[in-house]
Amino acid sequence: MTETAPINTTPAVSHLGDRIFKWLTLLMALAIFVLIALIGFELAQGAGPAIHKFGWHFLVSSDWDPVNDLYGALPFIFGTVVSSLIALIIAVPISVATAVYLTELAPLWLRQPLIMFIELLAAIPSVILGFWGLFILVPWLHLHLYPALRTTLGFLPFFKGTDYGPCMLAAGIILAIMIIPIITSVSREILRSVPGLQREAAYALGATRWEVTRIAVLSYAKNGIFGAVILGLGRALGETMAVTMVIGNSPQITKSLFDPDSTLASWIANQFSEAIGDLFYSSLFELGLVLLGVTVLVNIVAQLLLKTFAGPGVKPQS
Amino acid sequence: MTFNSFFTNPQQGSPVKVESGVAAATAFDIRSLNLWFGSHQVLFDVSLQIPVRAVTAIIGPSGCGKSTLLRSLNRMHDLVPSARMEGRITLFGEDLYSKKIDPTLVRRRIGMVFQKSNPFPTMSIAENVTVGLRLNGMRKSDLLQERLETSLRMAALWDEVKDRLNAPAISLSGGQQQRLCIARALAVKPEVLLMDEPASALDPIATAHIEDLILDLKKEFTIVIVTHNMQQAARISEHTAFFYLGKLVEFDTTTKIFTTPAQKQTEDYVTGRFG
Amino acid sequence: MTVTNHNWRKFKNAFMQTLTCVCAVLVVLPLVLVFYHLIRQGFTSLNWAFFTQLPKAVGEKGGGMANAIVGTFVLMGQAALLGVPVGVLGGVYLSEYGTSRLNWWIRFAADILNGVPSITWGVVVYGLMVVPMHGSSALAGGVVLGLMMIPLVMRTTEEVLQLVPGGYREAALALGISKWRIIVQIVLRTASKGIVTGVLLALARVAGETAPLLFTAFGNLGWAHSLKEPIAAIPLLIFNYAISPYDDWHRQAWAGALVLLLLVLFLNIGVRFLTRSKFSARGT
Numbered sequence A: 001m002t003e004t005a006p007i008n009t010t011p012a013v014s015h016l017g018d019r020i021f022k023w024l025t026l027l028m029a030l031a032i033f034v035l036i037a038l039i040g041f042e043l044a045q046g047a048g049p050a051i052h053k054f055g056w057h058f059l060v061s062s063d064w065d066p067v068n069d070l071y072g073a074l075p076f077i078f079g080t081v082v083s084s085l086i087a088l089i090i091a092v093p094i095s096v097a098t099a100v101y102l103t104e105l106a107p108l109w110l111r112q113p114l115i116m117f118i119e120l121l122a123a124i125p126s127v128i129l130g131f132w133g134l135f136i137l138v139p140w141l142h143l144h145l146y147p148a149l150r151t152t153l154g155f156l157p158f159f160k161g162t163d164y165g166p167c168m169l170a171a172g173i174i175l176a177i178m179i180i181p182i183i184t185s186v187s188r189e190i191l192r193s194v195p196g197l198q199r200e201a202a203y204a205l206g207a208t209r210w211e212v213t214r215i216a217v218l219s220y221a222k223n224g225i226f227g228a229v230i231l232g233l234g235r236a237l238g239e240t241m242a243v244t245m246v247i248g249n250s251p252q253i254t255k256s257l258f259d260p261d262s263t264l265a266s267w268i269a270n271q272f273s274e275a276i277g278d279l280f281y282s283s284l285f286e287l288g289l290v291l292l293g294v295t296v297l298v299n300i301v302a303q304l305l306l307k308t309f310a311g312p313g314v315k316p317q318s
Numbered sequence B: 001m002t003f004n005s006f007f008t009n010p011q012q013g014s015p016v017k018v019e020s021g022v023a024a025a026t027a028f029d030i031r032s033l034n035l036w037f038g039s040h041q042v043l044f045d046v047s048l049q050i051p052v053r054a055v056t057a058i059i060g061p062s063g064c065g066k067s068t069l070l071r072s073l074n075r076m077h078d079l080v081p082s083a084r085m086e087g088r089i090t091l092f093g094e095d096l097y098s099k100k101i102d103p104t105l106v107r108r109r110i111g112m113v114f115q116k117s118n119p120f121p122t123m124s125i126a127e128n129v130t131v132g133l134r135l136n137g138m139r140k141s142d143l144l145q146e147r148l149e150t151s152l153r154m155a156a157l158w159d160e161v162k163d164r165l166n167a168p169a170i171s172l173s174g175g176q177q178q179r180l181c182i183a184r185a186l187a188v189k190p191e192v193l194l195m196d197e198p199a200s201a202l203d204p205i206a207t208a209h210i211e212d213l214i215l216d217l218k219k220e221f222t223i224v225i226v227t228h229n230m231q232q233a234a235r236i237s238e239h240t241a242f243f244y245l246g247k248l249v250e251f252d253t254t255t256k257i258f259t260t261p262a263q264k265q266t267e268d269y270v271t272g273r274f275g
Numbered sequence C: 001m002t003v004t005n006h007n008w009r010k011f012k013n014a015f016m017q018t019l020t021c022v023c024a025v026l027v028v029l030p031l032v033l034v035f036y037h038l039i040r041q042g043f044t045s046l047n048w049a050f051f052t053q054l055p056k057a058v059g060e061k062g063g064g065m066a067n068a069i070v071g072t073f074v075l076m077g078q079a080a081l082l083g084v085p086v087g088v089l090g091g092v093y094l095s096e097y098g099t100s101r102l103n104w105w106i107r108f109a110a111d112i113l114n115g116v117p118s119i120t121w122g123v124v125v126y127g128l129m130v131v132p133m134h135g136s137s138a139l140a141g142g143v144v145l146g147l148m149m150i151p152l153v154m155r156t157t158e159e160v161l162q163l164v165p166g167g168y169r170e171a172a173l174a175l176g177i178s179k180w181r182i183i184v185q186i187v188l189r190t191a192s193k194g195i196v197t198g199v200l201l202a203l204a205r206v207a208g209e210t211a212p213l214l215f216t217a218f219g220n221l222g223w224a225h226s227l228k229e230p231i232a233a234i235p236l237l238i239f240n241y242a243i244s245p246y247d248d249w250h251r252q253a254w255a256g257a258l259v260l261l262l263l264v265l266f267l268n269i270g271v272r273f274l275t276r277s278k279f280s281a282r283g284t
Helices: A013-052 A074-105 A108-123 A128-154 A166-190 A194-203 A209-237 A241-246 A263-275 A277-311 B005-008 B066-073 B104-110 B125-135 B141-154 B175-188 B204-217 B230-236 B252-257 B263-270 C003-045 C048-054 C064-095 C102-116 C116-131 C138-163 C166-174 C179-190 C193-207 C232-241 C248-272
Strands: B015-017 B025-036 B040-051 B055-059 B083-091 B110-113 B190-196 B220-228 B238-244 B247-252
Touching: A013 A277, A013 C064, A013 C102, A013 C116, A013 C179, A074 A263, A074 A277, A108 A166, A128 A166, A128 A241, A128 B247, A128 C003, A128 C232, A128 C248, A166 A209, A166 A241, A166 A277, A166 C003, A166 C166, A194 A209, A194 B110, A194 B175, A209 A263, A209 A277, A209 C003, A209 C116, A241 A263, A241 B066, A241 B083, A241 B247, A241 C232, A263 A277, A263 B125, A263 B220, A263 C116, A263 C166, A277 C102, A277 C116, A277 C232, B005 B238, B025 B220, B040 B066, B040 B238, B040 B247, B055 B066, B055 C248, B066 B083, B066 B190, B066 B220, B083 B230, B104 B110, B110 B247, B125 B141, B125 B175, B141 B175, B141 B238, B175 B190, B190 B252, B204 B220, B230 B252, B238 B252, B238 B263, B247 B263, B252 B263, C003 C248, C048 C064, C064 C102, C064 C138, C064 C179, C064 C193, C064 C232, C064 C248, C102 C138, C116 C138, C138 C193, C166 C179, C179 C193, C193 C248, C232 C248
Parallel strands: B055 B220, B055 B238, B110 B190, B190 B220
Antiparallel strands: B015 B025, B025 B040, B025 B083, B238 B247
């Protein structure tokens, strides 16, 4: 006669161990939500006085007058938007073309080294790019690019006037350099996730490599690539150090790209240590709140786009 | 040599004697084909003459090299870096792998339908059918429209889609999508149609449609079809090639293969002793 | 369907291949240029004094970055103390427990957190710690970097743990081992290389951060004698020197930038070496 052993023979200690461990890890995972709440709360609290004093007017005012305690965010919102726009205009064609090259057209031996270089570019700290930008890129732009732009496109209001080096255009260019790696690598993953069957269909019709890319790959991937672009935009909006070193830090709304300017992030970095008085600090906090709101919104759009249109293997990394 | 000459369809190739004595003009002449992926050999000394304007079925258990052989006929293995080939494949007398020939031109003459239908999802039905033509520079909309209708009729799909030619291709059912892919392949007037298990992902009714279609198409096109469904091969093909582990075991008329095969291995396979 | 059409298509094909190749080169160019200039301008300043001395008084020549180098490591150490346990354990939860619904939200939130601008983190911790403590501190700097590491480490840990084959867990379960032991002793151990990779990459990322330190760690021209004092860090020093009017400080900033870049690249390339085995933080 066989004896059946009871099913539940695990000792009570192990059960307890399992429970403790599970709750511990859950707590750590929930830290994410705690962090989000913390950020929102701190910024809102810090910005309280300024919100109370200025209300919505803060977002459309161009004043920045510490003496009279009048502050407004408009120039910085303007600067943030314009510099990011310039960065996108430069970065998107180059990034997508590079992603296409890496996934479809480059010889195989070249792909891994190139990918590694681009990842290393992404790893360069912002302050180093800003430093290099300030001492090498900006003087070069001042000597070569700006005069060239002035002579060819000087009839446009964007390219009028003199420059001292640091300006909106320089910031846009440096931002482009910084967001190219992320747009390229996410686009690359999206292109890779296009099913091979689509490519084969085009090849079987006698299409050239480029035609296969155009018909079967790019049109399939365009929504995902749009998501990659938005992700890059999110990164550009929040970039601080490189921008603050090459943009000139002047709180004004300007027409010409040669004028010094400021973004939300660069102005906070620039002014925080000099801030005196509660309202000054509070206004800087409010700038931070605006910046947070804009970047979080853009990032949410990007993440949702990528989760919907990217293949299962694509990870949206920041 | 002008491009146009690639489209003349020679009326005769060299006659080939099939084992039971029936001569037919040859479309593909495969001589001593050996193929490796890296160091792994997949096809062993395959020699085969595929007759023109008939359906040739390639059968065999999984992994025997059927699809590999099919894809070597339109140089799809060019896209696989580790693929290596020895031997010769000619189409109507021309060496397909000669260094002088552009592979994209080879693929223009040969149409391919895949196991899983793959219409381009961002294009409409009409755009899918005419994509091959437009790639080749055909711009005149009346010509395109004419080809569109002809191809869809040939694929037995015209009546079902003629009112929604601009609908997205992926709005069609699985069987319809596969017929769309056939229409897409036919639109560029290939000389040969290669089909890699075209009905394996379809239900029996859709499969029957495809088989009827093939029986119709063989009046104009040379068709090579890979299938794991022996009954299908028996239904639609004139000649059958039986492959096992990368070797061509037997090639003969379908009737002979399925009733009195010469090789014991063939007999074992078609009677279901292994599969 | 003519010769000219075919030649035009071949031309377009070749043209696009060249164009995209040029773009790829353009992308790599800044990396090369940055490296070149850093080496050219900074290499000669990398002497013994640079690594062992403190910065001299404002305007004086000479001195070094010893405090900044030590400071960076102190900050990284604190960041790791905060970021690694929370991140790894959180990643364990995402991979081994949880419902798909909750986990989707946690992952989504973590990805959003990864996109929060670094200066915002600095402002937050300023309000959280610097204000109540009435001053900048190394502790605040360590905390802000640690908090930034949490979502990074959590996501990479989760990915790595997902790569561990389910068969290992099942075999262990069948042997009657309790779940938490399975995770700690088998799953985590198998994935340890990948987890370490993820941690090192996150450290490399925070090592180069300047903006959050601007008002938390703040910087220090001398040694910090306790965690409650402001502390120097390489990126902070680079920034302050760069925007100063002194040539000698510019010269030292080049050297500091070179050291920082080498540190970051060393960590990045080092992990590539580590990931030559099965489990990597990025997959293939």
